[in-house]
Amino acid sequence: MSVIKNFEVVNAYNMDLTYFLTFREVAYHQSFTKAAGELGYAQSSVTMQIQKLEQLYGVKLFERYGRGLKLTMSGEELLKMTVQMLDLFEQSKGALTRQAGGTVTIGTIDSLASYYLPPFIEQIRKQYPALTIRVQTDREAAIVEKVREGEYDIGLLLENKPSDNQLKWMRIREEPLIMVSAAHPLTATSVLHLDRLHDQEWLMSESTCNYRMMLERVLVDEQIPYRIALELGNPEAIKRCLKAGMGIALLPRMAVIDELERGELVELPFTHSDIRLDLYVVLHPKKWISHALRTFIDSIQ
Template sequence: MQIETLKIFCDLAETQSFSQAAERNFVTQSAVSQQVRGLEERFKRRLLERVRGRREVRLTDAGQAFYEESRNVLAAYAQLQERLRALEGNVGGTVRVATVYSIGLHELPPAVRRFMALYPSAKIDLEYSRTTRIVRDVLSGAVELGVLAYPEKRRGLDVVLLPGDRLVLICPPSHPLASRRQVRAAELQGQDFVLFERDIPTRRATDRILKSHGVTVRRVAEFDNIETIKRAVEVGFGSAIVPRPSVIDEQNRGQLAVVALAGPEWTRSVGIIHRSDRQPTAAARKFIELLQGSDK
């Protein structure tokens, strides 16, 4: 049994998808199936169950135990590689990072490119997810780092704060507020709004700020994706409150009007989370240092 087999199994357990596990490991879906069958034959246990009528799979009790111990083996193997690289003074290996779309698409790419230029033997494996899934994946060890908005301290996690983002109002160029340089929260009363879904931290923060000002907006639509929100505003659904870095391109192209929001409370905190019981690898530490020094 090879270490790659354990990684494939863990990726399958985490994604619940043969196709995604295959993509992560640059193999075919049939190769993933063969690896799983080999494990089940070796340990004489059924590790996975297919969900009837769907393409998903779920772990059996034996599969869950195998997954948890396999993650420990993979972590130990990564630590072994890390120590050997440290003896030579090398920064290498793969740093698995999960992030939300608004940060991953609009803020991390320059940092990733710079990291790859500085440390060509290292690699950043970047994936996009919702905040709740990112926290779960960091705690389980599926990813090493999570980069998200409004990070919260919780048991088992350390938080490294990064420079925050200003939240701004976006609206179509024809909107009455489009020509304004700045608006106050009170001026948003009764406006049509496209919002993030309720479980997304930026939405919760926006609701909290508006409520503190006694402002109620008219909810026209809710989406979980920053790109969908921007498109909805472009076609006239309403206005939205989003992080400034995510709309620079649309502003430059004249697709959206971007208006500053008055008050210090309209700042979105951003941070990195990692497991508190594990020292980040050298490559992960270098990436954290690079993000801490980035200029937004």
């Protein structure tokens, strides 16, 4: 095969699907100008793509018809095959996306795993039935470390600010932190000031929990003495003890929304600017994002 023929074969195989998309738009609008506007291209780019298709096939695809264009017989034949080819391409993308397998590993904290993630996981499983999803609960600092090391594909965290600037952080929303109790004299207060928390009995999450650390920092800074009645490892245990009539607790609203609606727990009228958290997705900036992982991230955003 000659050098020229080799060059022609390479060009044919390198022909981008974009050229056929452009050809279909020109045929539909019967105008280079309208097709360029629809596609967001310069008209010269549209003209160049059609010329390259004509050079590839060795035929004229359009001819002038008054002020517009119309397809030649060769153009009409190519349009039929182009429509089929582009439809088949879209079908192939959809089929491979639906059948995408593999594993997505999500590092998160107990409250998000229990109260936030389940509907999103159900949604992604319907779209990607072959996908394996692993949800690993851990401490906030450990999650950030394992995202950095690539052990977790993404992390889902409650933080007041990004803790590692080398990672990519996407803020989803503010997640309210609220004080709750079952039957406590403070629930009758219209506005709860810090001084009313003097010597209160608390049910606390583990010492590494970031919203516990926020609360204790505020109490110490304001010189408000407090007592820890129980230290418990997860929100469910804290809620059970609260419903048994023990003390007060600080928890994410998502963790207690059902109990509040049923009247089993009551929100205390307290807010503080230094006690707030945002919901973040964190991932490594060089992490390859699969179709399934992109769909999951988009759904929670």
